[in-house]
Every structure is written in C-alpha cells, then in structure tokens.
Amino acid sequence: MEDNSKIIGIPRAMSYYNNYPFYYGFFSSLGFKIILSDKTTTKLINEGSNYVVSDTCLPIKVFVGHIINLLNKRCDKIFIPSIQSTAYKVNNCTKIRGLPEIIRNVINQSFKMIEPTLDKTNNITFKDFCYDIASQLDIFDKEKIEAAIKEGWTIYNNFQKMTLVGVPFEEAVKSAIEGKILPKPIEIVRPxxxxxxxxxxxxxxxxxxxxxxxxxxxxxxxxxxxxxxxxxxxxxxxxxxxxxxxxxxxxxxxxxxxxxxxxxxxxxxxxxxxxxxxxxxxxxxxxxxxxxxxxxxxxxxxxxxxxxxxxxxxxxxxxxxxxxxxxxxxxxxxxxxxxxxxxxxxxxxxxxxxxxxxxx
Ligand code: SF4
CATH class of the missing domain: 3.40.50.11900 (Rossmann fold)
Structure with a gap:
C-alpha cells in the first residue's frame, strides 16, 4: 500500500509554469511522489470560477480549479507557495502573494497546505523558501535538504538550457525530469x-x-x-x-x-x-x-x-x-x-x- 505521507500534490498552474523542474527535483530528492493536477479544461475552469467572485482574474480561477482537481484525487497535502517578491523590490501581485489565503478562504475542505514564503525584498531567500518547505514536511536533516536543493537546480538548469535554444516548454519539462537534455531543434524558416x-x-x-x-x-x-x-x-x-x-x-x-x-x-x-x-x-x-x-x-x-x-x-x-x-x-x-x-x-x-x- 502506498505511503500517503510521502505524496504531495502540485497544481498544474501558476508557479508550476516557472518552477516545476525545480519542484520535481527537490520533492523527489526528499523522497516524495508528486501528484500533478490534470491539464486545464473548460470544466476545471468552471469549477474554479464557482468558488471566487466573478471579477477575479482567469489564472486564479484556474488555480482554484486545479486545487479542487487535486482534492478529487484524494491528495491531502498540497503545495501552495506564497511568492511575495523574487528579487529586491521585484514584487508579485497581491493575488499571487496571497494564494494560500485565497485557497483557505474559498475551499472548505480539510487538507494540509504546504505554504512556504519567498520574499527577497524582506531577506527571505530561495534557500529559506526551500528550508521552509522541508520543515512543513517535518524534514530537518540539513544534508538531505541541501542535496534536494542541488537536485532541484540541476533539473531546472537543464530545463533552462533547452528552452533557451528553443525546445518547446512541454518537451523541455519532460526531458529535464527524465534527466535528458535535448539538442537545439532544427529551425524551420518561417517568413x-x-x-x-x-x-x-x-x-x-x-x-x-x-x-x-x-x-x-x-x-x-x-x-x-x-x-x-x-x-x-x-x-x-x-x-x-x-x-x-x-x-x-x-x-x-x-x-x-x-x-x-x-x-x-x-x-x-x-x-x-x-x-x-x-x-x-x-x-x-x-x-x-x-x-x-x-x-x-x-x-x-x-x-x-x-x-x-x-x-x-x-x-x-x-x-x-x-x-x-x-x-x-x-x-x-x-x-x-x-x-x-x-x-x-x-x-x-x-x-x-x-x-x-x-x-x-
Ligand atoms: S499577475 Fe496577478 S492579477 Fe495578473 S493575471 Fe497574474 S494572478 Fe492575476
């Protein structure tokens, strides 16, 4: 039987599209199996939209839909980061900053939210962010956490090497997590x-x-x-x-x-x-x-x-x-x-x- 305590749900939305290769390497190295929400569909958007006020932006409605999707997959631990700023005085909008709060207030189901904060304006670094995740998962072994960070960066850097030479997003994510680096695709000359x-x-x-x-x-x-x-x-x-x-x-x-x-x-x-x-x-x-x-x-x-x-x-x-x-x-x-x-x-x-x- 699968050990539920070693499963984490990641919504295929918001920071997934920037950081998933890192998240994959990091959580896998910490011994977690990742469950991703399904790809966005009209049904998923409609479900998410039902939970928030109508003038909320589309990506947040989509994000809520992905959380519901993970809950339907019986995920009881979901990763919902609060990314406040990514460099000194380089900020996210209030909705991204307050993602865990939004979800807490609109979804009335019990599950554990892994909600680390990244806020470089206030000296909360990416490393702090990673240690925050680990402590919320009851992991305090420094060596293990450092190894997970390293693995996250390795996969992320491979992903970035591919996207910089034009490998499409989906292919770059897939190859990076499989430990492969695809070469620069043959360029089709378009007018x-x-x-x-x-x-x-x-x-x-x-x-x-x-x-x-x-x-x-x-x-x-x-x-x-x-x-x-x-x-x-x-x-x-x-x-x-x-x-x-x-x-x-x-x-x-x-x-x-x-x-x-x-x-x-x-x-x-x-x-x-x-x-x-x-x-x-x-x-x-x-x-x-x-x-x-x-x-x-x-x-x-x-x-x-x-x-x-x-x-x-x-x-x-x-x-x-x-x-x-x-x-x-x-x-x-x-x-x-x-x-x-x-x-x-x-x-x-x-x-x-x-x-x-x-x-x-
Ligand atoms: S930046 Fe904020 S308000 Fe704009 S689309 Fe993203 S989540 Fe919505």
Whole structure:
C-alpha cells in the first residue's frame, strides 16, 4: 500500500509554469511522489470560477480549479507557495502573494497546505523558501535538504538550457525530469516572427492560450517567448528602454518584448493578458508606448473564461495578415530603392521570400 505521507500534490498552474523542474527535483530528492493536477479544461475552469467572485482574474480561477482537481484525487497535502517578491523590490501581485489565503478562504475542505514564503525584498531567500518547505514536511536533516536543493537546480538548469535554444516548454519539462537534455531543434524558416509577452501560466497552459504558439506556427509565424531570452538579456533590455523591473513576471513580459524589439528580431509583438490584471495592463502599456515609438506593430489579446476560440483566432489572423502586408511592402520598397552598398544588408529577405509570403 502506498505511503500517503510521502505524496504531495502540485497544481498544474501558476508557479508550476516557472518552477516545476525545480519542484520535481527537490520533492523527489526528499523522497516524495508528486501528484500533478490534470491539464486545464473548460470544466476545471468552471469549477474554479464557482468558488471566487466573478471579477477575479482567469489564472486564479484556474488555480482554484486545479486545487479542487487535486482534492478529487484524494491528495491531502498540497503545495501552495506564497511568492511575495523574487528579487529586491521585484514584487508579485497581491493575488499571487496571497494564494494560500485565497485557497483557505474559498475551499472548505480539510487538507494540509504546504505554504512556504519567498520574499527577497524582506531577506527571505530561495534557500529559506526551500528550508521552509522541508520543515512543513517535518524534514530537518540539513544534508538531505541541501542535496534536494542541488537536485532541484540541476533539473531546472537543464530545463533552462533547452528552452533557451528553443525546445518547446512541454518537451523541455519532460526531458529535464527524465534527466535528458535535448539538442537545439532544427529551425524551420518561417517568413514572419513575433514575440509573445505573457505569463508562463497563461501562455503554456494550452486551454488558456488556446494553443496560440501552435496556431501561429501553422500560419507560418515563428513565435518567441520569455523562455527564449536569458534572464540577464531580459534585465538589460528593460534597462535599455529606460524602464525599471517592478513586477516578478516582468522578465517574461516586458523583458522578452523589449529584447526582441530592440534587437530587431521580430516583425511584431503579441501581448496575451488576463482581463482585470493590473500588472499586465501596466506592462502592456509600457511596451505599447515603446513599440509605437519604434513603429513595431503590436496587439493585445485579453482573455477571460468567456473568450471564444473563434473570435480569438480571427484577431490573431487579422494581425498576422497585417504583418504580411507590411513586410511585403517593406521588402518591395527596399528592393526598388537603389541602396548604397553599405546599406544593402537592410533588405530583410529576398524576392523569393516575398513571393512566398502567403496567408494561410
Ligand atoms: S499577475 Fe495578473 S493575471 Fe497574474 S494572478 Fe496577478 S492579477 Fe492575476
């Protein structure tokens, strides 16, 4: 019979999309079997939505749905961290900070919450966070905890090595926890590219994002994300725009958009943001300001639980269509101009590519 005391439930939501490879290595090394909640479905969102007030943002409704899902799997110990700040004065929104409180107040079932706090603004470091988890699991052996932290980082670093060279999120998670590192995927040349600025928990949850990356690829558009930018490049790019990093998820949003925009690597920016999210609206406005200044097309796709896939796809298609027309015009104008030889490299792609720019 399975020893229930060595099982921990992890919701496939929120920080799962940033840190799961670490969590996997850490908990496994401490001798725990992890039970993940199922992937997000409409039913799961509806269940979560029933527990919170209607103007709560979609990711929190989804998170509540994942907790219910774990309880239905008879998990009696669930990991719900309170991530207050991830660097000095780099904060999360109040909902992420207060996740354990939200769950305590909306779910009336008895289970043990493993609720460590990370708050670097107040000198509660990531190591403290790990020791906090261990003590809530009645583990006090320093050597064991240190080994678990090391294992967590090993798996996390392998995950990051893969995402930085373009291995898709799901594949990178799977391979990292299997102890494998996949090589850089063979790049398919696509006529257009965009950067998607979004929280990992919105973008890589296929139900929430409605498989946006996949849809773009089918339209011939390469989609870059925050996972394809190193932490340092994202920080430098935010600074280069003259902005400051205030929100914890800023590297995946402002940082990613700024990096690809400043390096002229993309034809446009897609923001995917949750309806009613304060931090998203600030970050999107900030990037919109710089994108307008740099004449870079940008669209903001706001999502909530009522967002229909047909309308969502129509907006994406219209944006891509506009990018195609724009790029075709830029290329044609560049080609008819007699450029001095030093400027010839400004012609972005050849006539051949212009002909092949067709809207799928
Ligand atoms: S950052 Fe925005 S989307 Fe994320 S939990 Fe906070 S309010 Fe919701």
């Amino acid at each position: 257009l590219s965009v950067v998607i600025m979004a929280h990992g928990y919105n973008l890589f949850d296929e139900r929430i994002s409605m498989r946006l990356i996949n849809k773009l690829e089918k339209m011939g558009v390469k989609a870059y994300t925050g996972l394809n930018v190193s932490r340092q490049d994202a920080i430098n790019s935010i600074q280069e725009l003259g902005e400051i990093q205030y929100w914890a998820n800023e590297l995946d949003l402002t940082g990613a958009a700024a990096y690809f925009m400043l390096n002229n690597k993309v034809d446009g920016i897609i923001a995917l943001s949750a309806f009613g999210c304060g931090p998203d609206s600030l970050m999107v406005d900030e990037i919109q300001y710089h994108a307008t200044e740099k004449n870079m097309p940008m669209i903001n796709l706001t999502i909530d639980e009522h967002t229909g896939e047909a309308g969502f796809v129509t907006r994406v298609e219209a944006f891509v269509d506009m990018l195609i027309r724009r790029k075709r015009k830029i290329i044609q104008e560049s080609n008819i101009k007699v450029l001095p030889s030093s400027k010839k490299e400004k012609v972005i792609v050849s006539e051949e590519v212009v002909k092949n720019l067709t809207f799928v």
